[in-house]
Amino acid sequence: MRDRGAMKEKGQYLLAFGVVASMLFVVGFPPFVIFFFGIFAYFLLRMFTAGSKSETREIFEFYLSANEILRDDDRRWYAFEIYDCIRRGDEIVSRMKTAPPLVYFALGALQNKAGSHKAAISNLAHVIENPASDELAFVSPSPELQSYVRVLRKIEREPADAPLTSAAVRALERARKLRGKTLLEDSRVKFSAIPVVVEPQLALLSKENYDDGNDFAEHSASDHPKAAPIDVAFKENGSTNGRQAKNNSNEDQYVDRKTISEVLHDIYDKNVQ
Secondary structure: OHHHHHHHHHHHHHHHHHHHHHHHHHHOOOOOHHHHHHHHHHHHHHHHHHHHHHHHHHHHHHHHHHHHHHHHOOOOOOHHHHHHHHHOOOOOHHHHHOOOOOHHHHHHHHHHOOOOHHHHHHHHHHOOOOHOOOHHHHOOOOOHHHHHHHHHHHHHHHHOOHHHHHHHHHHHHHHHHHHHHHHHHHHHHHHHOOOOHHHHHHHHHHHHHHHHHHHHHHHHHOOOOOHHHHHHHHHHHHHHHHHHHHHHOOOOOOOOOOOOOHHHHHHHHHOOO
């Protein structure tokens, strides 16, 4: 069945290429130009289809890993394994414009198991309480979503071709239907029970400390007499008067001194006598 569908798809591509090549040949294009145009179109088509197939494969691989972790059995998972699966789901959601609702549910359930309840509430509420996340609301799908749905329907029609993937999809859909609301409420209860750490109001504390310092300074100033200005004035006046007295004494030493001409005149008179 799968080979028949692949052959049918390739036949449609060959038919379209034959029609376009015939039209170009009738118009007058050389055969080698048509040949190279066909090769270019083939590789371009393979490039786009390979990208969509790769994204679709990543989604179903994520389903397999998520179902193994969420399954109720005796296996004990390491935290880094759960977070690695969560990272892959986050990449799918961020890369696809319209990710499938089952991806959001699986991602939210994994976050609930890991204890990331804030992120779990966001993803679970999106798929459970948001009417726009229902499959019937996707009227204009993206190419990635169309490729995903095409592979999903093939798996549902022929589960024997991919038994593990088919079982994982059915288990996740069943858990979404039966345990979706329970997981959402559990994350909300646990998230509300997380103690909120109140950060100290640094600005308020600094203002209070500043006010206390002002009060202390005021009390200290009121307890002691304001003698500082008088002392300063006294010191300034004392130092000024001392400096003036010193200058006056220095000036008095030179008051009775004669000028150089007078001294020379006296010496000359003595020599003459």
